[in-house]
Amino acid sequence: EAQVTQNPRYLITVTGKKLTVTCSQNMNHEYMSWYRQDPGLGLRQIYYSMNVEVTDKGDVPEGYKVSRKEKRNFPLILESPSPNQTSLYFCASTAATHRASYEQYFGPGTRLTVT
Amino acid sequence: TQLLEQSPQFLSIQEGENLTVYCNSSSVFSSLQWYRQEPGEGPVLLVTVVTGGEVKKLKRLTFQFGDARKDSSLHITAAQTGDTGLYLCAVGPSTGNQFYFGTGTSLTVIP
Numbered sequence: 001e002a003q004v005t006q007n008p009r010y011l012i013t014v015t016g017k018k019l020t021v022t023c024s025q026n027m028n029h030e031y032m033s034w035y036r037q038d039p040g041l042g043l044r045q046i047y048y049s050m051n052v053e054v055t056d057k058g059d060v061p062e063g064y065k066v067s068r069k070e071k072r073n074f075p076l077i078l079e080s081p082s083p084n085q086t087s088l089y090f091c092a093s094t095a096a097t098h099r100a101s102y103e104q105y106f107g108p109g110t111r112l113t114v115t
Numbered sequence: 116t117q118l119l120e121q122s123p124q125f126l127s128i129q130e131g132e133n134l135t136v137y138c139n140s141s142s143v144f145s146s147l148q149w150y151r152q153e154p155g156e157g158p159v160l161l162v163t164v165v166t167g168g169e170v171k172k173l174k175r176l177t178f179q180f181g182d183a184r185k186d187s188s189l190h191i192t193a194a195q196t197g198d199t200g201l202y203l204c205a206v207g208p209s210t211g212n213q214f215y216f217g218t219g220t221s222l223t224v225i226p
Contacts, residue, residue: 043216050212058213090157106157
C-alpha cells in the first residue's frame with residue numbers, strides 16, 4: 001500500500017529538549033515536504049527536498065532542520081523546541097517529475113506540544 | 116500576505132443544501148489543486164485543474180478554474196454529512212519549487 005508514515009503521532013515535550021519526527025514514504029517519490037498546520041494560517045511549508053541530499057527552506061524554516069540521506073526518509077529535527085512550535089505537523093511526498101498533476105500524499109500528522 | 120485566500124472560513128449547512136467555496140489570488144497559476152482534510156488525518160487530493168475555464172466534476176462536487184487562472188471554486192450539490200471536513204486549495208511547485216496552501220474552508224454538514 002502506497003503510504004507516508006510519521007512517528008510519533010503525538011508528542012509532548014519541554015522547551016529546549018531536542019526531538020526528531022521521522023517521515024518515510026514507500027512510493028519512490030523525489031519530492032518530500034514538511035508542513036505545520038495552525039488554526040487560521042492553513043498549511044505552511046517548513047522545508048522541502050527535491051531529491052537525496054537536496055533540501056531547501058520553505059516559508060517557516062526557523063527553528064527546524066531536515067536531512068535527506070535516503071530517498072524514502074525525511075526526518076524533521078527541532079534542536080531546541082520552543083512553545084511557538086506547538087503545532088500539527090505533516091510530512092508529504094510527491095512525484096515531482098509529473099508537474100501537471102503533482103499529487104501530494106500526506107502522512108497522518110504529528111501533534112507536538114512544547115511546554 | 117497569504118498567496119491564496121479562501122472564503123468562507125467556516126460554513127455550517129443543513130444536509131441537502133448546496134454550497135460554494137472560493138479560492139482567490141492576485142497571481143496566475145499553471146494549475147491548482149483542491150484537497151479535503153478530515154479530522155485527525157492528512158489532506159487528500161480531490162482534483163487538479165489545469166486549463167483556464169476548466170470545469171471538473173467528481174460526483175456531487177464541481178470544480179472550476181477561473182478563465183484568468185487566478186481563482187477557483189468548489190460547488191457541492193445536495194451536501195451530505197460525509198462532506199464534512201476542511202477544504203484546502205493549493206498551488207505549486209510550478210511557482211518556484213514550493214507548494215502553497217490556502218487557509219481552508221471548514222465545512223460542517225448537519226443532518
